[in-house]
Amino acid sequence: RKEVEQDPGPFNVPEGATVAFNCTYSNSASQSFFWYRQDCRKEPKLLMSVYSSGNEDGRFTAQLNRASQYISLLIRDSKLSDSATYLCVVNTGGYQKVTFGTGTKLQVIP
Amino acid sequence: DVKVTQSSRYLVKRTGEKVFLECVQDMDHENMFWYRQDPGLGLRLIYFSYDVKMKEKGDIPEGYSVSREKKERFSLILESASTNQTSMYLCASSFQGAGIDEKLFFGSGTQLSVL
Numbered sequence: 001r002k003e004v005e006q007d008p009g010p011f012n013v014p015e016g017a018t019v020a021f022n023c024t025y026s027n028s029a030s031q032s033f034f035w036y037r038q039d040c041r042k043e044p045k046l047l048m049s050v051y052s053s054g055n056e057d058g059r060f061t062a063q064l065n066r067a068s069q070y071i072s073l074l075i076r077d078s079k080l081s082d083s084a085t086y087l088c089v090v091n092t093g094g095y096q097k098v099t100f101g102t103g104t105k106l107q108v109i110p
Numbered sequence: 111d112v113k114v115t116q117s118s119r120y121l122v123k124r125t126g127e128k129v130f131l132e133c134v135q136d137m138d139h140e141n142m143f144w145y146r147q148d149p150g151l152g153l154r155l156i157y158f159s160y161d162v163k164m165k166e167k168g169d170i171p172e173g174y175s176v177s178r179e180k181k182e183r184f185s186l187i188l189e190s191a192s193t194n195q196t197s198m199y200l201c202a203s204s205f206q207g208a209g210i211d212e213k214l215f216f217g218s219g220t221q222l223s224v225l
Contacts, residue, residue, distance in 0.1 A: 004152075036214075042218065042219075043200060043216035043217060043218050043219055044153070044200075044214075044216050045216070046213045046214065087152070087153075098155065098214075099152075100145075100152040100153040100154075101152055102150055102151065102152040103152065
């Protein structure tokens with residue numbers, strides 16, 4: 001089983017739709033969690049950290065479920081500019097213990 | 111704004127060549143990292159450094175070495191390039207202050223093709 005698993009997609013959604021991605025992780029000792037966004041042929045950029053209490057940044061909401069070992073990202077009112085690959089990142093402790101998922105591709109359609 | 115600069119966007123080399131990938135950051139970050147990104151495999155850590163002249167192996171260090179002589183510069187070296195090292199190479203840096211939760215800043219990547 002992979003340490004961090006994501007549905008590769010693509011998720012094709014119309015503008016204005018709400019879309020959610022999940023990411024499961026296998027190591028119950030994982031300490032910190034992040035979502036990064038990667039545009040086509042560009043570098044990853046931090047979108048948001050994921051806290052146990054959940055956190056929201058505008059149209060984006062991230063949740064952590066430690067019992068079921070997954071994190072989620074919800075995007076409301078999708079924009080064309082949200083089209084990208086979303087990478088789930090899990091840290092089990094130490095700089096060498098950062099594991100990236102393979103990403104979920106989102107395509108927002110006009 | 112933090113800037114992480116990688117010396118080449120695209121690079122084509124022949125099997126057996128020695129290859130240098132350079133990375134420079136301008137934010138006085140202590141930590142620097144080299145990843146490679148391959149389709150279906152995600153980003154995998156090759157090496158990282160938390161201080162000048164310090165280096166630690168990541169998940170896939172075989173066939174690679176690194177050099178950090180100055181705080182702002184972290185070089186990845188392929189001693190004898192092979193075709194299975196064809197990949198996108200991403201350099202990243204982070205501030206050490208908040209520990210492992212610190213945000214990673216990535217360079218724009220070097221697409222290396224080894225023929």
